Structures are given as C-alpha cells and as structure tokens.
Amino acid sequence: MIDELTLAKMADMLSIASDQTRLKILLCLLGEDYRLGGKHRCALEGEMPQISKSVSEIIAFVGASQSLVSHQLRILKDAKLISSKKEGRNVYYSLSDAHVIELVEVVLEHVLEE
Amino acid sequence: MIDELTLAKMADMLSIASDQTRLKILLCLLGEDYRLGGKHRCALEGEMPQISKSVSEIIAFVGASQSLVSHQLRILKDAKLISSKKEGRNVYYSLSDAHVIELVEVVLEHVLEE
DNA sequence: TATTTATATGAATATATTTTCATTTATTCA
DNA sequence: TGAATAAATGAAAATATATTCATATAAATA
Numbered sequence: 001m002i003d004e005l006t007l008a009k010m011a012d013m014l015s016i017a018s019d020q021t022r023l024k025i026l027l028c029l030l031g032e033d034y035r036l037g038g039k040h041r042c043a044l045e046g047e048m049p050q051i052s053k054s055v056s057e058i059i060a061f062v063g064a065s066q067s068l069v070s071h072q073l074r075i076l077k078d079a080k081l082i083s084s085k086k087e088g089r090n091v092y093y094s095l096s097d098a099h100v101i102e103l104v105e106v107v108l109e110h111v112l113e114e
Numbered sequence: 115m116i117d118e119l120t121l122a123k124m125a126d127m128l129s130i131a132s133d134q135t136r137l138k139i140l141l142c143l144l145g146e147d148y149r150l151g152g153k154h155r156c157a158l159e160g161e162m163p164q165i166s167k168s169v170s171e172i173i174a175f176v177g178a179s180q181s182l183v184s185h186q187l188r189i190l191k192d193a194k195l196i197s198s199k200k201e202g203r204n205v206y207y208s209l210s211d212a213h214v215i216e217l218v219e220v221v222l223e224h225v226l227e228e
Numbered sequence: 229t230a231t232t233t234a235t236a237t238g239a240a241t242a243t244a245t246t247t248t249c250a251t252t253t254a255t256t257c258a
Numbered sequence: 259t260g261a262a263t264a265a266a267t268g269a270a271a272a273t274a275t276a277t278t279c280a281t282a283t284a285a286a287t288a
Contacts, residue, residue: 002141002222009225010218011134018128019276020121027116055235068277070236089234089285099224104124106220108116110213111123133246169265182247184266203255203264 016079017103021064022072026104028061029053029082029095052085052094130193131217135178136186140218142175143167143196143209166199166208 002010017023031051053061059069073093076082083096095101116124131137145165167175173183187207190196197210209215 006222006225007134007137007141010221011132011137013221013224014128014132014137015275018125018132020125021276023121023125023128027121056233065278066235067237067279071277074236086235086284091235097224099220102220103217103224106213106216107124107127108120110127110211110217111120129245135246170263179248180265181249181267185247188266200254200265205265 013079013081013103016075016081017100019072021062021068022076023104024062024064025058025069025072025076025093026081026095026100028058029093030101030104050094052092054090054092056090058093127193127195127217130189130195131214133186135176135182136190137218138176138178139172139183139186139190139207140195140209140214142172143207144215144218164208166206168204168206170204172207 017026029051055066055069055073058073059066062069064072073082073084077084077093081095081097081100082093084091084093086092131140143165169180169183169187172187173180176183178186187196187198191198191207195209195211195214196207198205198207200206
C-alpha cells in the first residue's frame with residue numbers, strides 16, 4: 001500500500017492544482033492554443049512545449065490582481081510545477097514538469113464527457 | 115481557450131481529490147493491492163476494477179472517524195466519483211469513474227519520481 | 229540620481245474546508 | 259418490541275486557504 005508520506009505528497013500536488021487561479025496559470029503556460037487530445041498528447045512521450053511567459057502576460061491572461069498572481073506563482077514554483085528565469089526587469093515562467101500536462105488532460109477529459 | 119465553467123469544474127474535481135482522507139478512500143476502492151504501472155494500467159482502456167467496500171471496511175482502512183469518513187463519502191458521491199448500493203444494513207461504495215484511476219496514476223508518478 | 233516599470237512580499241482580512249460532537253435514521257436480531 | 263449495529267446528518271469548532279492592501283525591491287530609463 002501507498003505510505004502516508006507519498007499520500008501526503010499526492011494530496012499536495014492535487015491541492016496545488018485545484019485552485020482556479022493556479023489552474024489558469026498552468027493553462028496559460030500550456031499555451032493558449034491548447035486543445036485536448038491534439039498534438040499536445042505528444043507531451044506524454046517526454047516532449048514538452050517550451051512556452052514561457054512574463055508575469056505581466058500571465059496577469060493579463062488570468063485576469064487577476066498582480067499580487068494574487070505573484071503569490072500563486074510562488075506556490076507553483078515552490079511545488080516545482082513551474083520554474084522561472086529573470087531577464088532584465090521581467091521574470092519569465094514556464095512549466096517544469098510534464099506530469100502537469102497529463103494531469104490537466106485527465107481532468108479535462110473527465111469534465112468534458114457528458 | 116477553455117471556458118470559465120470548464121475551468122471551475124476542473125478545479126472542483128482536483129479539489130475533491132486533494133483531500134487526504136478522500137484520496138485514501140479512493141485508494142481503498144482502487145484495491146489494497148494497487149501498484150503503479152502494473153495490471154491496473156488496463157483500467158485506462160475502459161476496464162475498471164469492480165471493488166466495492168462497506169463503510170466499515172473503508173473506515174478501518176482509512177483510519178479516520180466514522181463521521182468524517184461518512185461526510186467525505188458523501189462529497190465523493192456528490193461529485194460522482196464513487197457510487198453506492200445498500201445491502202441490508204451495510205452500504206457498499208465503489209469507484210464510478212475510470213478517470214479517477216488515471217488521475218491517481220499521474221499524480222503518483224509525479225510524486226514517485228525522485 | 230530620480231522616476232518609472234515589473235515583480236515580490238508580509239500582514240490583515242475574508243472565505244472555505246476539514247473535523248468533531250451529538251444526534252438521527254435504518255436495519256437486523258434477540 | 260427493544261437492544262444493537264451500520265451509516266448519515268446538522269451544527270459548531272478548528273484549521274487552512276485565497277485575496278487584498280500597502281509596501282518593498284530591483285532593473286531600466288530619463
């Protein structure tokens with residue numbers, strides 16, 4: 001059976017992805033043209049779309065306050081679901097974990113059916 | 115792009131699976147002998163293990179109070195992740211959605227790697 | 229150097245969720 | 259019928275989480 005620590009980590013990942021603001025950030029970094037079952041399925045075979053966006057772009061996409069987005073970005077980063085690189089006065093974020101894509105796909109499939 | 119309603123539903127599913135007690139219930143219904151990547155991968159192809167357990171068994175497995183387990187079972191049931199059938203004075207629960215299995219697998223893979 | 233732009237952060241507030249406790253309903257069995 | 263077992267429920271208490279607000283830091287530019 002799965003041990004308590006593993007269980008706790010699983011719950012953590014799910015809870016990090018379960019917030020609407022964070023989920024929207026993840027979708028933003030997945031690319032706006034993201035479509036279910038399409039070319040992105042390839043990501044499952046190790047290839048990951050390397051989209052990276054500045055905080056400003058993410059704020060615009062998500063439509064939440066600067067502060068909220070910044071707080072949530074940190075949570076995602078602490079969980080190692082995204083990573084960042086600084087360039088001048090901008091900070092660019094991108095997905096750092098291919099599992100996130102699978103996670104989004106499974107959940108999306110669940111939601112879309114009927 | 116994914117619309118707000120779909121997004122909300124996705125967040126819902128994730129948040130339902132993100133609680134440790136509920137996650138443990140799901141794992142319980144997945145079968146105690148559950149192993150990653152093993153025979154259960156078959157579930158992805160439509161075949162779902164039809165394990166069903168009484169509330170008492172679930173309580174024992176999860177190790178939480180009767181009341182808590184009962185509350186969480188209702189949340190899982192409302193979300194249609196599990197279903198129940200009554201037999202005498204027992205109520206048996208089982209997974210009602212194959213996507214849950216995939217969800218658990220993706221998250222487990224994420225957690226297990228390094 | 230002073231100003232502007234981009235991002236991060238801490239503390240306070242608002243809100244939601246989990247957990248417990250006491251009680252209730254339903255079923256079986258003596 | 260009355261006691262015992264299995265499960266569900268409502269309200270209260272405990273806890274966790276999201277969100278805002280005000281402010282800070284860091285880089286670019288005038």
